[in-house]
Amino acid sequence: MAASAAPLRAALARSPAPAAARAPPGFLPLPPRARRVRLGPVALVSGRGRRIRAEATARTRQEKEQQEAEVSAVEDSFAVREAAAAPPPEEEGGFDEELTLAGEDGDWVVRFEQSFNVFLTDTVIFILDILYRDRDYARFFVLETIARVPYFAFISVLHLYETFGWSRRADNIKVHFAESMNEFHHLLIMEALGGNSVWLDRFLARFSAFFYYFVTVAMYMLSPRMAYHFSECVERHAYSTYDKFLKLNGEELKKLPAPEVAVNYYMNEDLYMFDEFQTSRAPNSRRPKVDNLYDVFVNVRDDEAEHCKTMKACQTHETLRSPHAVQSSLEADAE
16 A cells, blocks of 8 residues: 555656645735625625725814814904904994005005005095085995996906916905995995985986996906005095084984995894904904894995995905805905
């Protein structure tokens, strides 16, 4: 038995190994097949599956923490912005009516733009003082017809830039649209008070607005900073005009009823757009009262102060932030 087994072992040693058992020349031996765990219809490698699930869990936790941090940062920023730009109280005169120009160490281009804007604003004010010395409501009608023009001029240019793919600023468009809607309701209030009763006033206001639109578009395309500063000058003048009017006629205005359009705008309509143009405030932080005509003009005056703050912010911030936006939803600029 032992003698017969030896030739068999020798023959097996000399015979070639099966093709499946030989490793192909030039390749490393194949690694042992990993153990698979069947989860329903999909088979996953157990080690890799645990790693993928761990990475997915970590990513989800990280995204959630990042989102919570962004929302918290936006909410916290309103407190800082409210402290830096509080509403102008009537008794304390909290709104600075004096326009602050760039210092001597600033860029000469900025100083030139601001000086030109101040000169242009003073010229327009001088003409309005002559034409509407004793006609307040007609003056307000002209002011409000002109005041809303820059905002849809800005929107026009921004839409043009979006069409060409040069820039995309969704928050700017939304805020400027809200500003235009606010000024539009100011115009409706002045029309309800009879400011547009004279044909010549309507012609002067609308012709000036038509001319002003193209001037603003050209200015905005040349220098948005300059266009925003000019609008700031106009809004400051509007605030000053309404403030003086309230001080001179406050007692008489308190005896007169508020126009229906003012009551509907400040109290009955959806106030989302009312909050949208006030970029220095948190939403729902300002809800004015409308008991009489005095309250209406106080609200209009304070609206002009909020416009002025927003125009000032546009000159110093690369991207304007909507009061209702969170940081993760802001559109990135492509300039």
